[in-house]
Amino acid sequence: MVETQYIPDLEEILSHRYDNGSDYWTTPDKRLIKGAPFSTLESVRYLLELGLEPDAPLLKDCADLIFGAWRENGSFKLYPQGAVYPCHTIHAANVLCHMGYASDTRLQKTFRHLLATQYADGGWRCNKFSFGRGLETEYSNPFPTLLALDAFRFSSYFNEAPALNSAVDFLLNHWTIKAPIGPCHYGIGTLFMQLEYPFRSYNLFHYVYVLSFYAQSKTDSRFIEAFEALESKTKDGQIVVERIVPKLAGLTFCKKGLPSTLGTLRYQEILRNLGRI
Numbered sequence: 001m002v003e004t005q006y007i008p009d010l011e012e013i014l015s016h017r018y019d020n021g022s023d024y025w026t027t028p029d030k031r032l033i034k035g036a037p038f039s040t041l042e043s044v045r046y047l048l049e050l051g052l053e054p055d056a057p058l059l060k061d062c063a064d065l066i067f068g069a070w071r072e073n074g075s076f077k078l079y080p081q082g083a084v085y086p087c088h089t090i091h092a093a094n095v096l097c098h099m100g101y102a103s104d105t106r107l108q109k110t111f112r113h114l115l116a117t118q119y120a121d122g123g124w125r126c127n128k129f130s131f132g133r134g135l136e137t138e139y140s141n142p143f144p145t146l147l148a149l150d151a152f153r154f155s156s157y158f159n160e161a162p163a164l165n166s167a168v169d170f171l172l173n174h175w176t177i178k179a180p181i182g183p184c185h186y187g188i189g190t191l192f193m194q195l196e197y198p199f200r201s202y203n204l205f206h207y208v209y210v211l212s213f214y215a216q217s218k219t220d221s222r223f224i225e226a227f228e229a230l231e232s233k234t235k236d237g238q239i240v241v242e243r244i245v246p247k248l249a250g251l252t253f254c255k256k257g258l259p260s261t262l263g264t265l266r267y268q269e270i271l272r273n274l275g276r277i
């Protein structure tokens with residue numbers, strides 16, 4: 001249920017529903033990640049964050065639209081033309097898991113597909129080299145790996161499959177490496193350390209939030225350092241948004257420079273996961 005104070009935010013997100021040329025924030029040819037920060041997949045996550053129930057007619061229609069991109073091998077093709085990338089499958093699966101579809105037989109097949117396509121270092125990696133090739137591109141891409149772990153926590157593999165331990169270790173290792181890695185050059189630097197909310201990029205808050213669910217992380221010194229860095233940025237136990245893309249600046253639940261009530265609820269989840277509250 002969306003609380004009254006967030007109705008203007010709901011209306012603002014809905015006002016962008018046709019921006020990309022078709023309904024449900026998509027394009028006429030159904031490109032589900034086109035139009036950031038108001039793509040189909042992103043907009044659904046905002047609505048869920050505001051409290052809109054997954055069984056709301058609008059979100060059920062969005063789920064049907066996303067499942068329309070599912071393929072028999074478990075992957076998702078989010079663009080009508082071009083290659084099918086692991087990150088596309090991961091983004092779609094993650095959103096559908098947050099919508100409550102983790103037990104759907106199609107997503108069960110997607111989980112198996114992701115485990116079968118995991119890279120040697122434990123993460124997930126696209127064979128697309130926009131920045132050229134180098135030693136750093138031999139690593140997986142950290143952000144899609146983080147999103148994959150976020151999706152898997154809704155599955156029966158959560159805290160059970162050794163493959164997910166490898167993914168957790170890959171991300172914890174990035175805390176040590178810090179340098180940009182993977183074909184898409186995800187790094188841990190100034191921008192990463194700025195708290196961004198809602199979750200839509202690779203940053204400290206999102207990183208700690210997802211990893212806090214995994215038993216392997218909780219006693220790892222690398223994770224503890226990351227958590228302490230996040231904790232040091234809170235104000236009176238609240239999350240203060242440090243970075244937001246300009247097109248989301250009008251939303252009240254994630255105002256830059258101000259405490260976020262909904263963001264703080266996510267932080268409290270971290271604390272519960274760690275037994276701090």
